[in-house]
Amino acid sequence: MDQDRSDWLHQPRPTWPPESRDPISSDPGFSAVNRRIDEHLSQGRVSRLTDQLTEHKAVAAATVLGLGALAGLAAYSLMGPSQPQVQRHAEIPRLPDDAPGRTAKQARFGDYAVAGRSVTIDRPRQAIFEFWRDFRNLSKFMENIEDVREVSPGVTAWTIRAPLGMTMQVTSRIVNEKPGEQIAWRSTEDSQIETEGKVSFRDAPGGRGTIVEAHVAYRPPMGALGQMVAKVFSAEPSIQSRRDLKRLKMLLETGEIATNKNQRGEGGKFQKAVERDIQNNIAAV
Amino acid sequence: MRALTYHGKHDVRVDTHPDPQIVNPRDAIIEITSTAICGSDLHLYDGVIPAVLKGDILGHEFMGRVVEVGPSSTLQVGQRVIVPFTISCGQCFHCRNQEFSHCDNSNPAEKQDMSESLYGHPMSGLFGYSHMTGGYPGGQAEYVRVPFSDVGPLVVPDHLEDEKVLFLTDILSTGWMAADQATVEPGDTIVVWGAGPVGLFAAQSAVVMGAEQVISIDHHPHRLELARQIGAKVIDYTQTNVLEALLEMTGGQGPDAVIDAVGMESHGFENFNPIDTLKQKVGMGADRIGVLRQAILAVRKGGRVSVPGVYGGFSDKFPTGALMEKGLTLRTGQTHVQRYYRDLLKRIEEGQIDTTFLISHTMSLEDAAQGYKNFAYNQNEWTKVVLKPKWAKGRQEAGRANIANRAGLSSAPGSVPAGSGAVVDA
Numbered sequence: 001m002d003q004d005r006s007d008w009l010h011q012p013r014p015t016w017p018p019e020s021r022d023p024i025s026s027d028p029g030f031s032a033v034n035r036r037i038d039e040h041l042s043q044g045r046v047s048r049l050t051d052q053l054t055e056h057k058a059v060a061a062a063t064v065l066g067l068g069a070l071a072g073l074a075a076y077s078l079m080g081p082s083q084p085q086v087q088r089h090a091e092i093p094r095l096p097d098d099a100p101g102r103t104a105k106q107a108r109f110g111d112y113a114v115a116g117r118s119v120t121i122d123r124p125r126q127a128i129f130e131f132w133r134d135f136r137n138l139s140k141f142m143e144n145i146e147d148v149r150e151v152s153p154g155v156t157a158w159t160i161r162a163p164l165g166m167t168m169q170v171t172s173r174i175v176n177e178k179p180g181e182q183i184a185w186r187s188t189e190d191s192q193i194e195t196e197g198k199v200s201f202r203d204a205p206g207g208r209g210t211i212v213e214a215h216v217a218y219r220p221p222m223g224a225l226g227q228m229v230a231k232v233f234s235a236e237p238s239i240q241s242r243r244d245l246k247r248l249k250m251l252l253e254t255g256e257i258a259t260n261k262n263q264r265g266e267g268g269k270f271q272k273a274v275e276r277d278i279q280n281n282i283a284a285v
Numbered sequence: 286m287r288a289l290t291y292h293g294k295h296d297v298r299v300d301t302h303p304d305p306q307i308v309n310p311r312d313a314i315i316e317i318t319s320t321a322i323c324g325s326d327l328h329l330y331d332g333v334i335p336a337v338l339k340g341d342i343l344g345h346e347f348m349g350r351v352v353e354v355g356p357s358s359t360l361q362v363g364q365r366v367i368v369p370f371t372i373s374c375g376q377c378f379h380c381r382n383q384e385f386s387h388c389d390n391s392n393p394a395e396k397q398d399m400s401e402s403l404y405g406h407p408m409s410g411l412f413g414y415s416h417m418t419g420g421y422p423g424g425q426a427e428y429v430r431v432p433f434s435d436v437g438p439l440v441v442p443d444h445l446e447d448e449k450v451l452f453l454t455d456i457l458s459t460g461w462m463a464a465d466q467a468t469v470e471p472g473d474t475i476v477v478w479g480a481g482p483v484g485l486f487a488a489q490s491a492v493v494m495g496a497e498q499v500i501s502i503d504h505h506p507h508r509l510e511l512a513r514q515i516g517a518k519v520i521d522y523t524q525t526n527v528l529e530a531l532l533e534m535t536g537g538q539g540p541d542a543v544i545d546a547v548g549m550e551s552h553g554f555e556n557f558n559p560i561d562t563l564k565q566k567v568g569m570g571a572d573r574i575g576v577l578r579q580a581i582l583a584v585r586k587g588g589r590v591s592v593p594g595v596y597g598g599f600s601d602k603f604p605t606g607a608l609m610e611k612g613l614t615l616r617t618g619q620t621h622v623q624r625y626y627r628d629l630l631k632r633i634e635e636g637q638i639d640t641t642f643l644i645s646h647t648m649s650l651e652d653a654a655q656g657y658k659n660f661a662y663n664q665n666e667w668t669k670v671v672l673k674p675k676w677a678k679g680r681q682e683a684g685r686a687n688i689a690n691r692a693g694l695s696s697a698p699g700s701v702p703a704g705s706g707a708v709v710d711a
Contacts, residue, residue, distance in 0.1 A: 059560065062602065122378060208378060243394040250390045254374040254433070255310065255357065258393045258410060260420045262305040262430050271308055281356035282307050284314075 102215075112217040119245040122209035123252045125201050129180045131252065132199055132212075135172070140273060141247035141257065143240060160193070168192040194219035212248070216241055287674065288342040288426030289653040294332035295661075297654050302342065305422065305430035310357035313434030315368060319447035320347035320424050320650070322670045323370075323455055324481045325548075325595050327661050329415065333549060333565060334597050336399060336416040344425025345370035345412040346454045348447060351438075352428070359435040366438035368431055369622035370455045372410035372421065375436035379409075386619035391433065392419045403598075411619070425653055427674045439626050445633065448641045448671060448684075452486070453629055457640055459620040460486025460546070461629060463593035466616035467542035469494035476500045476531060476540040476583065477517070478576045480508035482669050483593055484546035485643050488517040491544075493637060500534060502527060504552065505665040511643055511686055522553060531583045539585030548594025551576040557602050574600040581607050592617040644684030647671040651678035 102116040121128055131137050135156040139145045146167060147159040154174040159167050170191040176184035176198075184198040197216040204211045247270065250257045257270040264275055290300040305314055323346050328334050348367040351360045360366065372391035373380050379387035388409035392400075397407030400417045410432070413423015422429065431438060441450045452458075460483050467475055475491040477484045480503035491499045492515060501512035502520045509519040520530055531540055549572040550565075551558060558575030565571045577592065581604045584590055590613055608615065632638045645668040648656055656670040668686045683689050 059557070062557065062560070066601075120378065122376065122381070243397075246389075246394040246397065249377075250374075250394070253376045254390050257309075258391055258419070258432060259308060260393055260396070260410075260416075260422070261308055262422050263303060264306050264308055267308050274310055278307055278310055278355055281310075282353060283362055284353040 112219050114217045115241040116215040117241045117245050118213040119249050120204050120211050121249045121252050125210040126180050128210050129201050141251050142244045286427035291341045297657050299651050305428050307355040310355045311433050312355040313358045313360045313431045314353035315349045315429050316352045317347050317349040317674050319451050320344050320672045322656055322660050330657055334415050342422040342426055343413040344423035347424030348451050364440050366440050367450050367453045368438045370412055373436050374433050383624045385621040385623040452640050453626045456482045457486050458622045458625045459483050459593050461490045461625050462620050463487040463544045463591050464490035467544050467589050467591040469496045472497045473541040474498040474535045475542050477544045478502045479546035480512045487544050487546050489515045492516045507665045542589040543580040543584045544591045545577050545580050545594045547576040549596045572596045572598050572600045586611045589614045643669045643686050645686040648681040649676035649678050650674040
């Protein structure tokens with residue numbers, strides 16, 4: 001044979017049961033026993049009581065484990081991290097990471113309420129830049145901006161929605177502009193509220209469009225009005241900007257802003273803009 | 286218009302609502318000719334899906350004729366269309382990647398917060414399926430507004446009657462995607478938990494895709510009968526030890542892929558299911574994952590787990606050990622209907638796929654509440670309910686799966702499970 005004799009695959013396989021220990025295989029009674037076992041197995045429907053008992057034990061064990069875990073969690077939240085843990089953290093300083101500052105667990109922005117969000121929009125960078133650069137478009141996707149007028153090149157007058165049906169006037173001046181890349185603006189001194197913002201545009205990787213990153217900061221003024229403004233803007237500024245950017249994405253990618261309203265009058269401010277166009281162009285039976 | 290309206294847990298009624306109008310440029314209004322009650326509607330009916338509000342119009346399986354189109358719709362008035370239950374814009378990252386049920390733009394911005402905090406990312410819009418998915422008025426109605434009507438609706442040829450194409454909107458496509466995600470290869474055994482409409486279509490799809498053996502698991506005899514009719518073997522989990530049976534039916538290896546077509550309200554007293562049920566009843570946002578646990582234990586090493594069944598909340602005692610140590614692939618998700626419906630329509634036309642065998646009852650929309658009740662509580666006999674908005678109240682017809690038509694079922698008398706008589710009761 002030219003095969004490698006050391007190959008274990010070609011060794012004779014052990015058999016089971018070993019022939020030497022198989023005295024009953026020649027026994028004529030053996031096949032009868034086998035048949036009875038087969039019959040027994042084929043019925044196979046024995047009481048489930050033992051199964052159920054095992055289940056109950058498993059359930060009880062799981063409950064005990066769960067309660068134990070809960071107790072541990074409660075103890076941790078009451079007593080905080082242990083002394084050795086605190087010490088370890090002090091001895092090994094944290095590495096400054098690559099995440100945007102606004103995502104820090106503890107972030108402070110002085111008197112300002114700051115919101116920052118990014119969104120990827122499957123449209124060319126220049127087109128999105130130009131849409132935003134015309135500040136009159138902001139009211140088309142920003143919930144709290146009712147109206148924007150251009151006063152002079154680079155200066156716009158904003159009407160911002162405030163609580164209790166009131167509005168505020170803000171004059172905004174572009175302070176930094178890199179065509180196709182970034183726009184930054186700041187409110188002028190005659191505005192009712194101090195606010196500034198910055199939006200940047202960069203190509204998304206893999207031809208996925210453009211990443212739009214917006215930062216908006218408000219400094220609520222003193223006084224009663226300021227209190228209310230603070231509530232509006234600092235309560236949920238991040239949620240508001242998140243929703244606004246989602247609407248921007250909808251508008252630029254699909255040409256409309258999604259609504260579940262079934263009646264034209266109920267569509268809200270984002271549908272009003274398209275209503276006239278629609279009414280003149282509906283094809284119907 | 287008349288529409289099936291949610292009033293509370295186990296309380297749905299047909300109420301009068303204003304007719305829908307064109308609101309956005311890409312909208313179309315469809316006059317509905319047929320609509321169906323989906324198994325997932327029963328999760329709403331049972332009150333286990335959050336953010337379903339009183340007054341919401343339910344229904345997400347519907348078809349009809351176009352009666353009105355907005356200026357940017359590509360549909361034409363008079364066309365006959367089926368409408369996918371998923372609302373998709375066609376232009377976002379996900380739609381471009383054929384992941385239509387992950388559309389970024391179809392759920393209104395203010396409705397996205399809830400699913401975003403629950404799931405980390407917002408869900409897309411769905412018709413008639415809670416405010417988490419947009420709160421869009423659904424299609425168990427006379428009319429419906431269809432957003433992005435240039436992307437979703439599929440024009441169907443007139444020679445195919447409603448019943449043959451209606452289920453493209455959801456359950457047929459969902460069953461097909463379930464089998465597609467399970468990946469059927471030559472020699473494979475595919476096991477489907479649940480012989481409801483999605484489970485039956487998943488089983489049929491696996492058969493059509495060439496599985497060696499398809500096994501359906503349920504406890505309703507009539508539903509198992511339907512599964513057998515489309516070429517599946519069946520296991521009644523109340524009679525049989527499922528894990529043992531699946532090993533023995535696959536030569537000790539275990540099934541190659543498993544499909545959970547049951548979802549968050551699984552039955553039975555095994556797999557920690559009673560604890561899940563208790564937590565769900567007291568409103569802890571818990572899913573009942575008994576079936577998923579069992580499926581993950583049953584599937585062979587390196588096997589595939591496909592989950593078309595709906596889950597909404599959280600679960601515990603999820604078998605992470607089995608998932609990792611057995612090297613399993615887990616594939617899930619709402620159906621990307623638009624990815625599959627053209628191919629499926631062709632298969633229906635060619636007679637490859639039977640879409641009407643599971644319909645048990647066709648009735649007037651006016652009687653929809655009765656349909657819900659029976660579909661929920663009489664699951665053995667009521668296997669699929671189709672509603673007709675044009676029918677007069679009280680009119681009802683038996684479908685092919687109706688027990689009254691039992692003679693029409695192809696299962697031979699001898700095909701009753703042989704072991705079923707041997708159950709030891711005492």
